[in-house]
Amino acid sequence: MVDDRKLDVLRAIVEDYVATEEPVGSKALVERHGLGVSPATVRNDMAALEDEGYIHQPHTSAGRVPTDKGYRLFVDKLATLKPMSVAERRAIATLLDGAVDLDDVVQKSVRLLSQLTRQVAIVQYPSLSRSTVRHIELVALTPTRVMLILILSTGRVEQRLVELDEAIADTDLAELRVAVNHVSAGVQIAAAAQALGALPDDVRPEQADATRAVVGVLTEAMSDHRSDERVAVSGAANLARYGDFDTAVRPLLEALEEHVVLLKLLGESGVDALTVRIGHEGPYSELAATSVVATGYGPQELHLGSLGVVGPTRMDYPGSMAAVRAVARYVSRILDEGNQ
The missing domain is CATH 3.30.390.60 (Heat-inducible transcription repressor hrca homolog; domain 3)
Incomplete structure (x- = not known):
């Protein structure tokens, strides 16, 4: 079991690593976060987290970075959905309310999702078999x-x-x-x-x-x-922000060419139920350095398709989760209104 103080240390490590792309040391944690303990205590907590597999040291004399297990604990226990800003909510409403047909809804949704999260966004077209x-x-x-x-x-x-x-x-x-x-x-x-x-x-x-x-x-x-295998993809250029090209970016770029692979990555989450799959939890070993945040969408709990974002495991999980949920809810609402 990880106590609350170690959870706070893990949260700080994840947030700093996502923000800086650099391994995080105890001194930086004490300076940036009000942890209320000494650097020595933070070092001890980091050592305990490392022993339990939540963080690791990429090379000697470096700080620590989160492992897949650490990201999973962060998402399950620590991550809260970032509230969407007024400007972000307005952008979603303005863009999607102006969509003229289904193709327009899908294309605008996928572009918006990639812009909000700065990840690769994927939107599945509504399933033919579940339609009337x-x-x-x-x-x-x-x-x-x-x-x-x-x-x-x-x-x-x-x-x-x-x-x-x-x-x-x-x-x-x-x-x-x-x-x-x-x-x-x-x-x-x-x-x-x-x-x-x-x-x-x-x-x-x-x-x-x-x-x-x-x-x-x-x-x-x-x-x-x-036609149930159609997906829209946007934001591949966002991968240029990541330095781990061979381990995360190259395999993901190759996967973007295969819509069946992307659909399997999205899975089939229930409407309004977020799924976060981190690293090795995904269905493809060659994409073990990536994570997926996805959810289903559809009117009145009817699952018509899935949408989400995919990127290297070093992603802003709270922000990505909030954006995926918000866009899915707007798409569901539009489809519900169109069906009335």
Whole structure:
């Protein structure tokens, strides 16, 4: 067990190391922090923390730096969410309230998150499988070519082209538009796909072929799980601030090219539940020098996707945690308003 005084020393070491990028000595701790004890006592506490694996000495005669275990204790027991400043809250509200569609929400969110935290930000697009159908539009481009527009509860839009064997009259297309919306609007996407599959048997025989073609493309769009792997990334340039290029920055830069890797890094936190994975706690050994702060987002506790930040373990955890939570709450609110 670590007593309160040693916890205070650990907090001071983490905060100073994050701020200065330099190993922290006992003299600096006494000078910068009101610990209320002598330098000798601080040295003894640092020795005890080192014995227990919370800090280590990178080289002889140097100060100490936190270990993954030390960062974990800091996050679990010591880190409190930094309150967002009035300017930061205003920036979030102004930027996200001005978003015009889902892509705009995602792109603005990821840029804002990277600016607030000075880390690499990742935002997953809302999951297709957890959405409901808001509306399906059918637009005739030519007598035998129809554009399908699938609009989901999240504001997500999927577009597909259908090539028909025979020309379809405007009146028949209008009937088909009513029919597909009747069975799918307001229905979760898996159930909507099942209902649409039965539709060709319920229309007039002369409409069956066109209905079958349209329904086939619609159900394919609804089951396209590749689109669930879309993520937006921003802030790679922030990694230039870190000196540990080979151990932390290079592997992370390579990982940014693989969206499946990024999604696994984010995990699947519940809405409004922060997850902090530090160093070796992550799913990839080659990224053991990085940490991830992530949470889920979605309206009314419905998890539609995840967002977060990733960077070297020497990050501002309280600030990153507060920013991730704040942006996620705004995104959830926007999606909830768009669904009403």
